[in-house]
Amino acid sequence: MDPYPLRFRPLLKQTIWGGRRLGELLGKPIGDGNDFAESWEVVDHGSDQSIVENGPLAGRSLHHLILDHAGWLLGADATQRQFPLLLKYLDCNQVLSLQVHPDDKYAQNMPVPDHGKTEAWYVVASEPDSLIYAGLKPGIRREDLAEAVDAGKTAEMLHAFHPEPGDCVFIPARTIHALGAGLLVAEIQQSSDTTFRLFDWNRVGEDGKPRQLHIEESLNITNYTAVPISPSRSDPDVSDWQVLVGCDKFKLRS
Numbered sequence: 001m002d003p004y005p006l007r008f009r010p011l012l013k014q015t016i017w018g019g020r021r022l023g024e025l026l027g028k029p030i031g032d033g034n035d036f037a038e039s040w041e042v043v044d045h046g047s048d049q050s051i052v053e054n055g056p057l058a059g060r061s062l063h064h065l066i067l068d069h070a071g072w073l074l075g076a077d078a079t080q081r082q083f084p085l086l087l088k089y090l091d092c093n094q095v096l097s098l099q100v101h102p103d104d105k106y107a108q109n110m111p112v113p114d115h116g117k118t119e120a121w122y123v124v125a126s127e128p129d130s131l132i133y134a135g136l137k138p139g140i141r142r143e144d145l146a147e148a149v150d151a152g153k154t155a156e157m158l159h160a161f162h163p164e165p166g167d168c169v170f171i172p173a174r175t176i177h178a179l180g181a182g183l184l185v186a187e188i189q190q191s192s193d194t195t196f197r198l199f200d201w202n203r204v205g206e207d208g209k210p211r212q213l214h215i216e217e218s219l220n221i222t223n224y225t226a227v228p229i230s231p232s233r234s235d236p237d238v239s240d241w242q243v244l245v246g247c248d249k250f251k252l253r254s
Contacts, residue, residue: 001056003072008050008062013038016205019093021184025125026089038090044083045191084115085250086191089124092183097200097211098133098154100218103173107194116173119189120245120252123167123231127182133158134169134177134229136222146219154199159228167231168244168252174223190249196221 010028018037023030030036042062043050049061057065062083070078101117108114121132133155136145140157148157158176163169163183171177176198179185196214205211234242234254245252 004055006052007054009053011040017094017096019091021091038088040088042087084191086189088187090185092179095181096179097197098178099195099197100176100222101173102221106221114194115190115192117190117192118173118249119171121169121185121187123163123165123185125184126163130182131160131180132163133160135159135175166233169231170245174221
């Protein structure tokens with residue numbers, strides 16, 4: 001089959017912190033409700049699958065395309081049996097939990113193996129008081145973080161800043177982070193859905209109970225030697241493509 005541009009059906013996710021801007025600003029086909037949090041644009045992760053909407057491959061999942069057309073999609077020397085990245089939009093109507101994702105080594109040794117999760121965000125829209133939490137403040141040790149969690153002061157241990165549209169934020173695996181309220185971002189990440197929640201702002205879910213936390217796992221996998229993370233952005237005076245993030249998992253250009 002001759003290659004052609006593929007258009008995938010967005011996979012919409014509803015959670016407690018979502019809103020309606022995926023439809024209002026991005027034109028995604030959301031329904032009723034004020035909790036549309038994520039639109040997964042390209043995904044091949046278990047039962048979460050992008051479905052082709054156009055051309056002769058319409059109705060096929062991305063996973064089936066990888067199995068049948070890996071050379072076309074990933075290159076002649078491709079050996080992957082899964083598309084390695086996940087692309088999504090997030091509407092953060094409320095602040096997300098403070099969380100951390102494992103690296104590949106830890107994730108592949110879990111009872112249900114998964115990929116690690118290194119990710120990057122491109123800020124599409126933000127409110128004047130929006131914050132991003134990205135990494136620990138300098139000098140914070142495991143025991144400091146554990147004491148802060150016990151005292152309900154987890155957020156005080158994290159580096160935070162106000163992002164502007166056009167900012168790019170790189171979040172390597174093992175970095176504690178959270179997107180704040182009022183942000184609309186595009187995200188590229190490894191194809192993983194493994195998240196350990198360290199703190200969830202004392203809120204409760206739809207069942208009236210606090211959402212599950214993973215405090216010990218979070219404390220164990222956090223990178224305590226990493227420097228606080230700051231945003232980057234492209235130079236408006238440069239006309240060529242610019243690399244905003246370059247790592248062993250992906251490159252993000254603007």
